[in-house]
Amino acid sequence: MNYTIHQLQIFLKVVQKQSITKASEELFMTQPAVSIQLKNFQDQFDISLYEIIGRKLHITDFGKEIALIAERVIEELNTINYKTEAYKGMLTGKLKISSASTGKYVIPFFLEEFLSNNAGIDLVLDVTNKTKVVQSLKNNEIDFALVSVVPDLLDVEEELLIDNKLYLISSEPQPNEQMPLIYREEGSATRSAMEHYYGTHNSKARKRLELTSNEAVKQAVIAGLGNSIMPLIGIKNELIEKQLYILPIEDLPVTTKWRLIWLKGKRMSPVAKAYLDFIQLKKNEILEEKFKWYQEYK
Incomplete structure (x- = not known):
């Protein structure tokens, strides 16, 4: 066998991401380059490391075992690098x-x-x-x-x-009680703050969307799909460009x-x-x- 450290790193990233495309993005490589290195790595083994079924990548049980070993090898190599730098007086x-x-x-x-x-x-x-x-x-x-x-x-x-300051955000400069609410997903701290606020203020606004990232919520509000309580920290540019407006609502901002x-x-x-x-x-x-x-x- 004559595989390289680089091939181990590529294979491990493909396993972690379950996708050649996503792995190539994180490795700052082209997709064809990752595919070539992955094939070269596979050629070192008589047993399949992965299968592609219906254009979807599947890691075999053998591949998963090799990935665990690759992870340990890369960790040990990192330790060598850290120790080397430490001996030169660097914090590593x-x-x-x-x-x-x-x-x-x-x-x-x-x-x-x-x-x-x-x-x-x-x-x-x-x-x-x-x-x-x-x-x-x-x-x-x-x-x-x-x-x-x-x-x-x-x-x-x-x-x-x-401070984490949360305000009611809209694409319109004036309050509109007909606008539905856009929530983050379950498990989000912003979602919890929003539920607590509307649970204590007897709002009649209805929930329309539930989205899984702050960026997705922001774009949905800009598009006029609804209003949302959002952290001020993430909307500076949109406020300057008047894509978003902070609505003056009782007991806001919520501050954590x-x-x-x-x-x-x-x-x-x-x-x-x-x-x-x-x-x-x-x-x-x-x-x-x-x-x-x-x-x-x-």
Whole structure:
């Protein structure tokens, strides 16, 4: 056998994504290039690693076993790289963060300087809904979670970052009680806040759509399909361009807090500890430089 590390990485990514197209996007390769390397890797084995049935990729049981081994091999290779850099005096390793979907408008600004100053650190950032974020934290798969509401029945510590302000958003500048409501999916913190608000204000507005991302909700509101309670942090450009309007409604905005949380008593890696120290030292400076518009918005 004469397969390469690159082929192991490609095969593992294809298995993780269950798609050559999605794997090629994440690897910044063309689809034909991934397909060629995948075939070259398969040619090293007498047993099928995958099958394509009805244009859909299926990983065989043997392929799944090889993927598990490939994952361990790549982790060990990363460890070699980290150890090499560490001996040269660099902070090295992985920083693993899972963020609630709207947190994608927040967390990059709290990472940029830290990663720029520490070239030996690899970031693994998973942006998903609150339920999956909390599950990753509960399973101790990540260093930190970025959430706007502290999860129940989970003993955590936290570092507050910034307010999360939610307003009623419309494509029209004036309130229209006939407009239906657009909700996020079950498990979303924004969905919970919206349900709580309308559950306590006897609204007669009906639910029309349920969408699985903040971006999808935003585009649906712009298209005039309905109104929604949304985080201010994600609609700055649309407000400037007058694609969206904030409606003056009683008891809004709803305000929570974006916070980094981690399991209480967790033994942090040197990278995670360094990042937390950075946040505590630089937080106010980042807020002043990157979020002044947001904090001043009334």
